[in-house]
Amino acid sequence: MAALRALEEAAAAQWRTAGGHALEARLSPLADESRASFVLLQTAALLDARAALAKASLQSINSAPAPPPPPRPRRAPHRDDDDESDGSALQGALVRRNVRRGKPELELCAGAHAAPDGSLRLLLPAVMGAEECEQLVAGGLVAMAGAFARCGQTTLGLSPALAHRMRPAAPPPHASPPHASPPHASPPHASPPHASPPHASPPHAYPLHASPLHASPPHASPPAASSPPAAAEPTLPLLYRTVERARRAVAAAFGEAAPTLRTSDATLTRLQPPAAAGAAAAVLDVGALRADRFVYSRPHLDQVSVAEYEYSALLYLVGHEGGGERGSFGGGRLLFHDEDADRVVLPRPGLLVAFRSGAPNLHSVEEVTHGSRFALTMWFTTLPQSADEAAAVDPVHAAMQRWAVEEAEALAHGRPPPPPPPPPPPLGCAGALPTREESILSAALCSLPANDRLCQALLRARASGAPLCDSLASGVGLPVEQAHCAPSCTDAEVEAALDSLRDEDFHPLLRGRVKTLRALTTTLHRAIAQRGGALDVGNGLGSAPVERVRGSDCKGTSDDFSLFDAAPCVRNDVDATDATRGSREDELDVLHKVERPTTEDPFAVFD
Numbered sequence: 140m141a142a143l144r145a146l147e148e149a150a151a152a153q154w155r156t157a158g159g160h161a162l163e164a165r166l167s168p169l170a171d172e173s174r175a176s177f178v179l180l181q182t183a184a185l186l187d188a189r190a191a192l193a194k195a196s197l198q199s200i201n202s203a204p205a206p207p208p209p210p211r212p213r214r215a216p217h218r219d220d221d222d223e224s225d226g227s228a229l230q231g232a233l234v235r236r237n238v239r240r241g242k243p244e245l246e247l248c249a250g251a252h253a254a255p256d257g258s259l260r261l262l263l264p265a266v267m268g269a270e271e272c273e274q275l276v277a278g279g280l281v282a283m284a285g286a287f288a289r290c291g292q293t294t295l296g297l298s299p300a301l302a303h304r305m306r307p308a309a310p311p312p313h314a315s316p317p318h319a320s321p322p323h324a325s326p327p328h329a330s331p332p333h334a335s336p337p338h339a340s341p342p343h344a345y346p347l348h349a350s351p352l353h354a355s356p357p358h359a360s361p362p363a364a365s366s367p368p369a370a371a372e373p374t375l376p377l378l379y380r381t382v383e384r385a386r387r388a389v390a391a392a393f394g395e396a397a398p399t400l401r402t403s404d405a406t407l408t409r410l411q412p413p414a415a416a417g418a419a420a421a422v423l424d425v426g427a428l429r430a431d432r433f434v435y436s437r438p439h440l441d442q443v444s445v446a447e448y449e450y451s452a453l454l455y456l457v458g459h460e461g462g463g464e465r466g467s468f469g470g471g472r473l474l475f476h477d478e479d480a481d482r483v484v485l486p487r488p489g490l491l492v493a494f495r496s497g498a499p500n501l502h503s504v505e506e507v508t509h510g511s512r513f514a515l516t517m518w519f520t521t522l523p524q525s526a527d528e529a530a531a532v533d534p535v536h537a538a539m540q541r542w543a544v545e546e547a548e549a550l551a552h553g554r555p556p557p558p559p560p561p562p563p564p565p566l567g568c569a570g571a572l573p574t575r576e577e578s579i580l581s582a583a584l585c586s587l588p589a590n591d592r593l594c595q596a597l598l599r600a601r602a603s604g605a606p607l608c609d610s611l612a613s614g615v616g617l618p619v620e621q622a623h624c625a626p627s628c629t630d631a632e633v634e635a636a637l638d639s640l641r642d643e644d645f646h647p648l649l650r651g652r653v654k655t656l657r658a659l660t661t662t663l664h665r666a667i668a669q670r671g672g673a674l675d676v677g678n679g680l681g682s683a684p685v686e687r688v689r690g691s692d693c694k695g696t697s698d699d700f701s702l703f704d705a706a707p708c709v710r711n712d713v714d715a716t717d718a719t720r721g722s723r724e725d726e727l728d729v730l731h732k733v734e735r736p737t738t739e740d741p742f743a744v745f746d
């Protein structure tokens with residue numbers, strides 16, 4: 140199993156950079172679960188990336204010159220995809236008047252404060268307990284595996300697509316089912332009306348999986364059996380419960396009737412130093428790749444972006460380093476840019492900040508200098524939903540929201556709370572880790588705004604049946620084999636794992652991919668050997684070495700077969716029929732585009 144350790148470590152390093160360090164530093168038991176799920180997903184992404192590279196290499200052997208890499212996208216237009224606010228005269232005037240260097244800074248403490256127009260700015264601590272915040276971070280990290288970032292910001296909208304990302308896979312065969320009645324995940328100090336109810340959750344609903352990468356863990360007892368009870372608490376219902384808790388708190392504080400205050404939008408957001416986004420952070424930063432001008436640190440009014448927003452609320456899940464907590468982040472303070480001073484909020488886990496979304500509250504988030512800042516960002520409105528909007532709400536999302544309201548009502552009236560709704564149907568193949576295509580689609584749906592041009596291009600590709608990986612690659616200006624964020628393992632590490640282990644040694648959910656990759660690699664080696672042989676004859680090089688396939692370093696290679704390019708074109712048709720055995724058809728459709736040989740036996744040419 141030592142050969143798997145390098146793969147595991149590469150993915151675990153991504154998890155740490157993606158924010159896992161905050162959990163590790165607190166020695167949270169959820170860390171193990173979150174890391175294991177993330178590692179499993181990212182290892183699948185690594186195998187997918189290697190397979191994509193092998194396919195590309197096979198294609199380049201079969202069809203002479205490779206297509207030129209897509210042109211880099213043009214610089215983003217002045218008005219960015221997800222930000223209408225630059226056009227606002229009101230916001231512009233406030234920025235000119237209030238955003239300047241050298242202003243005094245006043246730190247806001249917990250409690251009620253007045254905005255310049257007299258409206259409330261609320262800082263309500265301990266709305267969520269520390270363990271609840273940790274669980275949202277642990278689950279968020281898994282949900283963000285393979286999601287897109289934009290200039291250091293990864294945003295997952297509370298949506299069915301997010302629901303799918305919170306249940307990435309079926310549990311491995313050796314894992315124990317979650318406890319039928321999970322004990323409270325809430326800490327004892329959480330205020331009683333907010334405590335998690337002792338409901339029975341359906342087995343395996345929205346799990347974070349305690350899934351090691353390898354099939355037979357070296358330890359005697361399966362990890363799930365020794366996992367602490369908090370790990371069994373499903374994360375998605377907790378997310379909806381948190382939004383509902385915030386909604387009720389905002390309604391109460393601002394004097395709105397709870398039933399008429401509607402959640403307009405809610406997102407789980409991670410902010411990182413812009414430079415951290417990239418392979419190391421397990422994030423494909425489409426904003427950085429497209430040179431978007433939009434950055435999270437710009438001063439803005441929320442209501443300018445979306446007119447129906449009336450109340451903005453932030454619920455912080457990780458603390459600022461000023462709070463002295465381990466695993467905290469630097470920078471990332473919330474600033475209210477008032478005319479006389481900047482009023483500063485230091486995020487703390489469980490702290491709810493709420494304010495009116497309109498004119499007096501020009502605000503920004505400082506750039507995060509280190510670590511990862513996780514928060515729930517919510518906007519509420521009293522404006523009724525239009526009939527069209529109501530009809531378009533996804534039933535999974537609607538059921539979750541209804542359940543969260545019912546649960547809060549039941550707890551408020553001392554009634555037994557209802558169990559959460561069943562998990563949503565799987566996006567792709569039930570029980571499997573998502574394919575690369577599925578992963579791209581769900582990332583588009585939950586981590587990009589609907590008006591983002593990449594999101595629209597991906598949805599168009601899906602509608603027309605075109606490969607999403609091609610659209611993604613051209614959208615961010617990368618060759619297709621580089622448009623991913625799989626862990627960066629060396630060739631030697633991946634080859635060592637493939638060479639020294641049997642399929643059965645891998646986690647059951649990875650075996651199909653391992654088989655595919657082995658078959659592709661074998662086919663590729665044969666093709667290269669064959670091409671090398673032809674060269675020997677064709678160009679008189681005699682013992683010209685046959686270059687071993689470099690495989691992927693996941694950063695892409697210029698051309699694995701450049702050795703052969705100068706040779707007279709001796710065409711060796713290669714099929715990869717081997718590669719299709721034991722794997723899913725849809726993962727391999729690219730192979731069918733490789734020209735097939737005329738002989739019955741695709742490998743006869745090599746024998």
Ligand SMILES: O=C(O)CCC(=O)C(=O)O
Pocket residue numbers: 441453472473502503504514516
């Ligand atoms: O995370 C924060 O503190 C503020 C975020 C924000 O201003 C926004 O998303 O509109």
Ligand SMILES: [Fe+2]
Pocket residue numbers: 439440441451502
């Ligand atoms: Fe904002």
